[in-house]
Amino acid sequence: MKLSHYFIPTLRDVPSEAEVISHQLMLRAGMIKKVAAGIFSYLPLGLRVLKKVENIIREEMNRAGAHELLMPMLQPAELWEESGRWKAMGKEMARLKDRHDRDFCLGPTHEEVITDIARNFLQSYRQLPVTLYQIQTKFRDEVRPRFGLMRGREFLMKDAYSFHETSEGSLKEYQNMYQAYVRIFSRCGLAFRSVEADTGNIGGSTSHEFHVLAKSGEDEILSCDQCQYSANSNLIQKKQDDVCIKCKKGKFQSYRGIEVGHIFYLGNKYSQSMKASFLNEEGKSVYFEMGCYGIGVGRTAAAAIEQNNDKDGIVWPISLAPFQVALVPLDISDSKVKTVTHALYEGLKKENIEVLEHDKDERAGVKFKDIDLIGIPIRVTLGMRGLAQNKVGIKLRNEKEEKMVDVDQALHNIIETRNELFRKINPST
Amino acid sequence: MKLSHYFIPTLRDVPSEAEVISHQLMLRAGMIKKVAAGIFSYLPLGLRVLKKVENIIREEMNRAGAHELLMPMLQPAELWEESGRWKAMGKEMARLKDRHDRDFCLGPTHEEVITDIARNFLQSYRQLPVTLYQIQTKFRDEVRPRFGLMRGREFLMKDAYSFHETSEGSLKEYQNMYQAYVRIFSRCGLAFRSVEADTGNIGGSTSHEFHVLAKSGEDEILSCDQCQYSANSNLIQKKQDDVCIKCKKGKFQSYRGIEVGHIFYLGNKYSQSMKASFLNEEGKSVYFEMGCYGIGVGRTAAAAIEQNNDKDGIVWPISLAPFQVALVPLDISDSKVKTVTHALYEGLKKENIEVLEHDKDERAGVKFKDIDLIGIPIRVTLGMRGLAQNKVGIKLRNEKEEKMVDVDQALHNIIETRNELFRKINPST
Numbered sequence: 061m062k063l064s065h066y067f068i069p070t071l072r073d074v075p076s077e078a079e080v081i082s083h084q085l086m087l088r089a090g091m092i093k094k095v096a097a098g099i100f101s102y103l104p105l106g107l108r109v110l111k112k113v114e115n116i117i118r119e120e121m122n123r124a125g126a127h128e129l130l131m132p133m134l135q136p137a138e139l140w141e142e143s144g145r146w147k148a149m150g151k152e153m154a155r156l157k158d159r160h161d162r163d164f165c166l167g168p169t170h171e172e173v174i175t176d177i178a179r180n181f182l183q184s185y186r187q188l189p190v191t192l193y194q195i196q197t198k199f200r201d202e203v204r205p206r207f208g209l210m211r212g213r214e215f216l217m218k219d220a221y222s223f224h225e226t227s228e229g230s231l232k233e234y235q236n237m238y239q240a241y242v243r244i245f246s247r248c249g250l251a252f253r254s255v256e257a258d259t260g261n262i263g264g265s266t267s268h269e270f271h272v273l274a275k276s277g278e279d280e281i282l283s284c285d286q287c288q289y290s291a292n293s294n295l296i297q298k299k300q301d302d303v304c305i306k307c308k309k310g311k312f313q314s315y316r317g318i319e320v321g322h323i324f325y326l327g328n329k330y331s332q333s334m335k336a337s338f339l340n341e342e343g344k345s346v347y348f349e350m351g352c353y354g355i356g357v358g359r360t361a362a363a364a365i366e367q368n369n370d371k372d373g374i375v376w377p378i379s380l381a382p383f384q385v386a387l388v389p390l391d392i393s394d395s396k397v398k399t400v401t402h403a404l405y406e407g408l409k410k411e412n413i414e415v416l417e418h419d420k421d422e423r424a425g426v427k428f429k430d431i432d433l434i435g436i437p438i439r440v441t442l443g444m445r446g447l448a449q450n451k452v453g454i455k456l457r458n459e460k461e462e463k464m465v466d467v468d469q470a471l472h473n474i475i476e477t478r479n480e481l482f483r484k485i486n487p488s489t
Numbered sequence: 490m491k492l493s494h495y496f497i498p499t500l501r502d503v504p505s506e507a508e509v510i511s512h513q514l515m516l517r518a519g520m521i522k523k524v525a526a527g528i529f530s531y532l533p534l535g536l537r538v539l540k541k542v543e544n545i546i547r548e549e550m551n552r553a554g555a556h557e558l559l560m561p562m563l564q565p566a567e568l569w570e571e572s573g574r575w576k577a578m579g580k581e582m583a584r585l586k587d588r589h590d591r592d593f594c595l596g597p598t599h600e601e602v603i604t605d606i607a608r609n610f611l612q613s614y615r616q617l618p619v620t621l622y623q624i625q626t627k628f629r630d631e632v633r634p635r636f637g638l639m640r641g642r643e644f645l646m647k648d649a650y651s652f653h654e655t656s657e658g659s660l661k662e663y664q665n666m667y668q669a670y671v672r673i674f675s676r677c678g679l680a681f682r683s684v685e686a687d688t689g690n691i692g693g694s695t696s697h698e699f700h701v702l703a704k705s706g707e708d709e710i711l712s713c714d715q716c717q718y719s720a721n722s723n724l725i726q727k728k729q730d731d732v733c734i735k736c737k738k739g740k741f742q743s744y745r746g747i748e749v750g751h752i753f754y755l756g757n758k759y760s761q762s763m764k765a766s767f768l769n770e771e772g773k774s775v776y777f778e779m780g781c782y783g784i785g786v787g788r789t790a791a792a793a794i795e796q797n798n799d800k801d802g803i804v805w806p807i808s809l810a811p812f813q814v815a816l817v818p819l820d821i822s823d824s825k826v827k828t829v830t831h832a833l834y835e836g837l838k839k840e841n842i843e844v845l846e847h848d849k850d851e852r853a854g855v856k857f858k859d860i861d862l863i864g865i866p867i868r869v870t871l872g873m874r875g876l877a878q879n880k881v882g883i884k885l886r887n888e889k890e891e892k893m894v895d896v897d898q899a900l901h902n903i904i905e906t907r908n909e910l911f912r913k914i915n916p917s918t
Contacts, residue, residue, distance in 0.1 A: 065554070066556060067556050067619055067621065070612075090610075093609065095563075095564065095602060096563070096565040099563055099565075100561065101558060101602065102558060102559040102560075103558050103606075104557060107559050108558070127495060127496050129532050129536055130536050131524070131531075132529065132530060133626055134524075134525070134595075134628065134642075134643050136528075139524075151588040154588075155585070156583060156584070156585035156586065158583065158642075159581075159629055159632070159685075166585075176524075181519075190496055191692070197561075199563065201587050211562075214562060215565050262780075295895075371827065415709070469607075485527065
């Protein structure tokens, strides 16, 4: 992509409305635009990052044997009355009437719709187990939306739901999803913890949250320095120096975390209230054993920024970066600079490496600031001075030193650098 | 994908609620499930087809130089008051109040939101031209939703918006989008016509609709049998045998069409009412010249079925098929059948060909019925009898004859057959 033909409306100044760094940087980097409180447009650069998170989630959910579907945003009141949540949900659930005066809500979650699908189509144990997921927009009318994508009202979420014959099968799937979540956040290149958690208004008996660690996190996590057991501090009500309740050896360390995922073993809370049953091997009608598994897509992108930033801007992990490589030609009218830039651009495209060329006629300092702000992991500088010695500069966003590389080794070197960054977060590839 | 591990809840009987064939077949093939009037869940098979349409659209929009973004479904009343459409839009636009009693609508279209983005970020002619698009859920509260995805209330749409300095530039982009639409519907493998059309409540002065031809189409299109000029019959009010108004030679033929796309040259209708201006080369503040360009994603999938079906089910064009190849082992416990099926399955996967294996223990007739119903273009039958002579059967969904092919030629033959089907609809690949 050539920057002069793209749409990245960066801002020089820190927007006054933004309290947290991810919100500030997403606005400054031209990733999002506010439409109303807690409601945003994802501009092209922001959407690219969302798609990166989405694709990692999709690949790992498919690998775990889940199947993607797409449920509607508008949901009829009848389904929520069956589960008892039409009354139980407060003002966080936005409601409206259609032109025929029928009641609907904007889906804050999809347990009711998916349970309705299961009871319609899954009649026999032979059709089980089934795990379904979607990546869909949800709406929750927060009292005080803030922090940009960290606490929005309209937001993108991956939610999965599993249907099993027995609680053993369901708990095994819970572990399967747990492992998928570990792979997802590892592949996102993030430092995270899975923590025991409260089940809240979703219900069920077992749940884990996945937290991206960041000094700015809203939640306190206590994590044993010996056995790695972690829990939400409001759940176990332990103090930082207490001895771990399980291994009895380690001490709890306190971290700040941003919740990006939450998995629940539900049992038959929803299947019972909505009369969702199937015939088991003995021909007996029994309720589905269910689980549900959520990830905030935009929130994961925002948490990645909270964890990875410096005074100059975002420092994307390679797997979430909107572009992996930035080409920065400094003397854009020089013919050698032009030729080498063009060759590298085409060479990288051919290798399916996402490259952004800063082809605008601006000073070197301005160009570097732009690339640092939007956080491209690998910056390649092409200047007349370097090229006079047949060298281009390669610099990582999270390192200070620029290394000078021979022009004819540059493409190979960039590809290797990129592969090395991927290997660091994902040893299996 | 193995059918026994997948979720395709097919129905044997024609659902009574479905009046048109695409609605019937989408329900019977387990592609969609009704949630409320005009509101559907897309089940895994249905979602796969939507993604096929989406990806063709995305590739061609990117090729045409448009950039993808994502705007919210909820839109604040203030923006619609600026354009004058908060009052002008009738009950088709669903409205709601948030918990703070602020007015919102569910976006039936996004001219207001995108114009707000343009006036915020595009200050100079140097930043132009810009064309942005999204693939996003919309809501229109139809009086009488029906025909499944053909006239739903919540539906998936691609909408693009262009911003230019001059009307010449804008009209050139209109032609660029027109050509992109021709490529999109060609690549979908559909017979279609572009027709001159009315601009309706979107406004502007020039517009074309794109219609998929089908006997069941709701609109009458008149198309000159000599010069190809086509128009909506309610626009030109010509009779079938009238002489063409342009070339004066041909006669109008009447076709039925299903509208799947609509492009508009808007001029400055929205930029003027919403005061969206930029500084031109002379430093003068002028309004953007705009165009907007829509495609119904689900509607395109439904129209493809209206055009391509027979008594046994759907006949997908290769480019929209949820799977390109179906493997049908007939004697699933036979070891040779198992071995050959496994080898072909893995061989096709390795070539990135989407393959569905009907691995359930059912009679041949039942299996063929399933595969015909969901419309997989290439069916490969593996039976003991054929394999005794080292043969497998290859049959196209839209042909009667099955050809018997040597086992060691089968993979090659399937790949060639698939490539040939693609070449027919897309000569450039």
